[in-house]
Amino acid sequence: MNHNILVLIVEDDASVRNLMKTTMKANGYRYITAENGNLAIMEAASHKPDIMLLDIGLPDIDGIEVIEKIRSWSNIPIIVISARSDDEDKIEALDAGADDYLTKPFSVDELLARIRVTERRLEYIGAFKAEEPCLVNGRLRIDYSAGCVFLDDEELHLTLIEYKLLCIFSKNLGKVLTYTYITKEIWGQCTESNIASMRVYMTSLRKKIEVKDKPVQYIQTHIGIGYRMMKV
Numbered sequence: 683m684n685h686n687i688l689v690l691i692v693e694d695d696a697s698v699r700n701l702m703k704t705t706m707k708a709n710g711y712r713y714i715t716a717e718n719g720n721l722a723i724m725e726a727a728s729h730k731p732d733i734m735l736l737d738i739g740l741p742d743i744d745g746i747e748v749i750e751k752i753r754s755w756s757n758i759p760i761i762v763i764s765a766r767s768d769d770e771d772k773i774e775a776l777d778a779g780a781d782d783y784l785t786k787p788f789s790v791d792e793l794l795a796r797i798r799v800t801e802r803r804l805e806y807i808g809a810f811k812a813e814e815p816c817l818v819n820g821r822l823r824i825d826y827s828a829g830c831v832f833l834d835d836e837e838l839h840l841t842l843i844e845y846k847l848l849c850i851f852s853k854n855l856g857k858v859l860t861y862t863y864i865t866k867e868i869w870g871q872c873t874e875s876n877i878a879s880m881r882v883y884m885t886s887l888r889k890k891i892e893v894k895d896k897p898v899q900y901i902q903t904h905i906g907i908g909y910r911m912m913k914v
């Protein structure tokens with residue numbers, strides 16, 4: 683398969699890096715590699731890759747710092763790779779602007795699945811311009827200019843917060859959003875009580891938008907981290 687996608691692999695562990703290289707090659711992706719953070723920034727700037735796979739624990743500068751630096755000039759999708767015990771790292775990385783995360787040790791299938799989600803996100807960004815007043819995702823249609831949401835042809839009655847939540851998710855389709863990100867977008871700050879409210883609104887929003895027989899069609903829960911809306 684030819685994806686015409688260039689993947690930047692950032693990983694200091696040679697065995698993991700080789701596994702990723704082999705996987706990319708076998709699945710028709712073009713790739714370049716970097717074994718530390720400073721090289722990663724240089725490669726990202728000079729080759730303009732389409733997707734970046736970024737190990738968080740790097741020998742020179744922290745993966746979070748790499749994300750922050752790259753985010754100052756690029757929207758390239760970044761999939762962070764970190765050890766299972768480092769939930770805090772994942773959250774910090776997502777808040778710094780990473781799109782998704784993968785936990786070590788990961789399987790080749792998991793890696794490819796994350797890349798496919800990111801590819802769909804890229805296609806979506808390419809097809810959908812921010813100025814467009816409407817988003818259609820499966821049976822769901824959001825009319826941003828009118829502030830209306832429809833499931834099939836039936837208008838849904840959402841509260842203001844439910845509608846704001848849906849807009850935040852739909853404008854970040856395919857991207858994992860943390861509790862901190864979501865609560866800051868809605869209330870301007872992330873407190874315990876804001877997170878508790880967000881959960882209540884998420885439950886009510888989901889009841890309204892999810893199709894009954896497929897309960898997690900649109901929004902995925904990432905336990906302890908946040909949520910993601912999928913392109914269906």
Ligand code: CA
Nearest residue numbers: 694737739740
């Ligand atoms: Ca490492």
